[in-house]
Amino acid sequence: MFADYSAAELTSIFAMQGFAGLSLFSVFVLMALGLAIIFGQMGVINMAHGEFMILGAYVTWLTSGFFSSHLPGLFAVYFPVAILLAFVASALLGGAVEWLLIRHLYKRPLDTLLATWGLSLILQQAYRSIFGAREVGVRMPDWMMGSYAITDMIEVPINGLFVMGISLLTALGVYLLMYRSSWGRKVRAVVQNRPMAGAVGINTQQVDRVxxxxxCGIAGIAGSAFTMIGSTGPTAGQLYIVDTFLVVVFGGAQSLLGTIASAFTISQAQSTMEFFLSGSMAKVYTLLVVVGILMVRPQGLFASRIRH
Structure with a gap:
């Protein structure tokens, strides 16, 4: 596989594929952060998580079209606005789904899996009916186009750097919210002992809903990032849900640091192997390695320190 390349060419290939994987890493880490909060903190298996991501992607597409048609002079700054709107739209839908459906299924993981899988099918059909079956693409501002040339053979895509920055800022915000705020302490208290948390005055239902x-809101941000690497369609979210669960389990279901490390490892491995192999074989080899590691370390890269 490597015999046909010189050492200098291999170095450039690994560097280029590594930078090309930044956008994939951004989508993985954002999707996995949202799923780690829902699955790791609440024990809910949300099979519709990909559809919340696609909602964010569609909101980004709609925002792009609105600015292009009605505010062309401000088109250069539409993307930060789209990220905020994607978060709000997905979070509002997530709150409604929790109130209407999920709150009745806590401590019933199989039921939540089936219910959210059905929800994913409903949302896919809703997107197909509202936006059409054809995939749509987002027009990027001029300042996000192009790349920085590091060497004659290595270039870094600007949009990849921007989206990675959004991902890291989101991860930092989640860390501060979960581990440096009073709301985060309430979440951890509910996870550790729900009856006791309720006894001391914590509104456990409100904590669950928020x-x-x-x-789901973080999944919406992932949808905005997704528009940088692919076109948006009604079923596009299902392409990432398995990889996202893999990232969460591999990193440790309740470890934010593990989620980021796992997302980076898996995205870079897939991006590099896809250059030498087909996309499907890259996923197969990545899955085999991850499964092998989990057999030795079933708790993931970082063990949970919350549940007892």
Whole structure:
């Protein structure tokens, strides 16, 4: 596989594929952060998580079209606005889903899996009916186009750097919210001992709803990042849901640091192997390695320090 390349060419290939994987890493880490909050903190298996991501992507597409048609002079700054709107739209839908459906299924993981899988099918059909079956693409501002040339053979895409920055800022915000705020302490108290948390005055139902909405909102941000690497269609979210669960389990279901490390490892491995192999074989080899590691370390890269 490597015999046909010189050492200098291999170095450039690994560097280029590594930078090309930045956008994939951004989508993985944002999707996995939202899923880690919902699955790791609440024990809910949300099979519709990809559809919340696609809602964010469609909101980004709509925002792009609105600015292009009605505010062309401000088109250069539409993307930050789209990220905020994507978060709000996905979080509001997530809060509604928790109130209408999820709150009745806590401590019933199989039921939540089936219910959210059905929800994903409903949302896919809703997107198909509202936006059409054809995939749509987002027009990027001029300042996000192009790349920085590091060497004659290595270039870094500007949009990849921007989206990675959004991902890291989101991860930092989640860390501060979960581990440096009073709301985060309430979440951890509910996770550790729900009856005791309720006994000391914590509104556990409100904590559940806000936590679920936050996880879905972060998936909406992932949808904005997704528009940088692919076109948006009604079923596009299902392409990432398995990889996202893999990232969460591999990193440790309740570890934010583990989620980021796992997302980076898996995205870079897939991006590099896809250059030498087909996309499907890259996923197969990545899955085999991850499964092998989990057999030795079933708790993931970083063990949970919350549940007892």
């Amino acid at each position: 936590t679920f909405a936050l996880g």
